[in-house]
Amino acid sequence: MDQDGVAKAFVDHYYQTFDSNRAALGRLYQDGSMLTFEGAKIQGAAAIAAELTSLPLQQCAHAISTIDCQPSGPTGGILVFVSGSLQLGGEQHSLKFSQMFHLMPTPQGSFYVLNDIFRLNYA
Amino acid sequence: MDQDGVAKAFVDHYYQTFDSNRAALGRLYQDGSMLTFEGAKIQGAAAIAAELTSLPLQQCAHAISTIDCQPSGPTGGILVFVSGSLQLGGEQHSLKFSQMFHLMPTPQGSFYVLNDIFRLNYA
Numbered sequence: 001m002d003q004d005g006v007a008k009a010f011v012d013h014y015y016q017t018f019d020s021n022r023a024a025l026g027r028l029y030q031d032g033s034m035l036t037f038e039g040a041k042i043q044g045a046a047a048i049a050a051e052l053t054s055l056p057l058q059q060c061a062h063a064i065s066t067i068d069c070q071p072s073g074p075t076g077g078i079l080v081f082v083s084g085s086l087q088l089g090g091e092q093h094s095l096k097f098s099q100m101f102h103l104m105p106t107p108q109g110s111f112y113v114l115n116d117i118f119r120l121n122y123a
Numbered sequence: 124m125d126q127d128g129v130a131k132a133f134v135d136h137y138y139q140t141f142d143s144n145r146a147a148l149g150r151l152y153q154d155g156s157m158l159t160f161e162g163a164k165i166q167g168a169a170a171i172a173a174e175l176t177s178l179p180l181q182q183c184a185h186a187i188s189t190i191d192c193q194p195s196g197p198t199g200g201i202l203v204f205v206s207g208s209l210q211l212g213g214e215q216h217s218l219k220f221s222q223m224f225h226l227m228p229t230p231q232g233s234f235y236v237l238n239d240i241f242r243l244n245y246a
Contacts (some may be wrong), residue, residue, distance in 0.1 A: 036191045036204075061219045070238045072225060073198060079136045080225055081159075081240040096244050098221035100204055101194060117204040121219050121244045 007069035009082045010103060011109025014047065015084075016060040023053050028113050036117045048116075062097075076105040077114070086120075096121040130134035130203045133226060138185040138207075145238065146176050151236050154239040156186075171239070182212025199228040200237070209243075219244040 001009065026049025029035075035042045035051065042051045064084040072079045080101040086093040088118050102115035124132065140147050149172025152158075158165045160175065165174045187207040195202045203224040208217040225238035 007187065034193045036193060039189065039191065066162065066242055068162065068240045068242070070157045070159060070240065072195060072238060072242050073200070075196060075198070077196070078228070079202075079223070079225060079240070081221075081242065083221065083244055096219075098204075098244065099240070100202070100223045100240075102193075102202060102213050104196070115195060115202050117191045117193065117202070117223075119189055119191070119204065119206050119221070121206055121221065 003071060004080055006078060006103070007067055010080060010101070010111065011064060011067050011082055014101075015064065018052070019061050022055075023049060025049060025052050029116075030112050030114075033113055033116070033121055035118070037118045038120065057088060061087045063087070064093070072102055078103040078111070126194060126201055128190055129201060130190055131204060131225070132191050133186060133234065134205055135223070135225075138187065141175070142184050145178075146172060148172060151186070152239075153235050153237075156236055158241070160166050160241045161243065180211060184210045186210070186217070195225060201226045201234070 026045050029045035029048045031044050033045055033048060035048045037051060042048050061083055064082060066083045068081040070079045082099045082102060085096050087094040097118065097120050099118045101113050103111040104114045106112055130240045134183045149168050152168035154167050156168055156171060160174060165171050185207055187205060189206045191204040193202045203226060205222045208219050210217040220241065220243050222241045224236050226234040227237045229235055
């Protein structure tokens, strides 16, 4: 699969998992992974999974507007930049967000998330 | 200077240069650098400088809302994630944007932009 294909498949999988089974997102990270969520810094798969699971979002649905990707250098990493909107359960309006992921290849031929930065864009 | 300091100094310098002397932005990129601007992919310092200079923005002023950064791995790179707004000359309203940079160290102890992805967040 080419880089655009990897990015698209990752984004589809990530937000589908976020919206249906958030606890399972921890599998996408490793111990050296970093998440910055609205300015809060969290490190390591277990802590990141705990943070994502504890977010006060009962139900949410992400809608993706754009996906951009670039190779991050000679290590085989892929930078994925996402913009979209987030609809919370029971609310009519949605919140715009932007998020970037740095995907790194695993020896098994898959990818994990090394870097993850999320921001709401208060419209 | 720590990573947060590097990120802040870079962001200040980048947008000040963008708003005052856009042609000089080319110095921040190298031949292997990549820019994705609203989905258009441009590679190399010269092409990126030409693209940025040719944008149909007579006057613009960036206002930065947030700066997040993370180390991108063992190469000494820094991921910088910016959100803010962009006011165009003569217009009252401003456009929200998000942008990410992947800064890489140079042998001279400075940094250059390896990756740059820019998106307007149509509010």
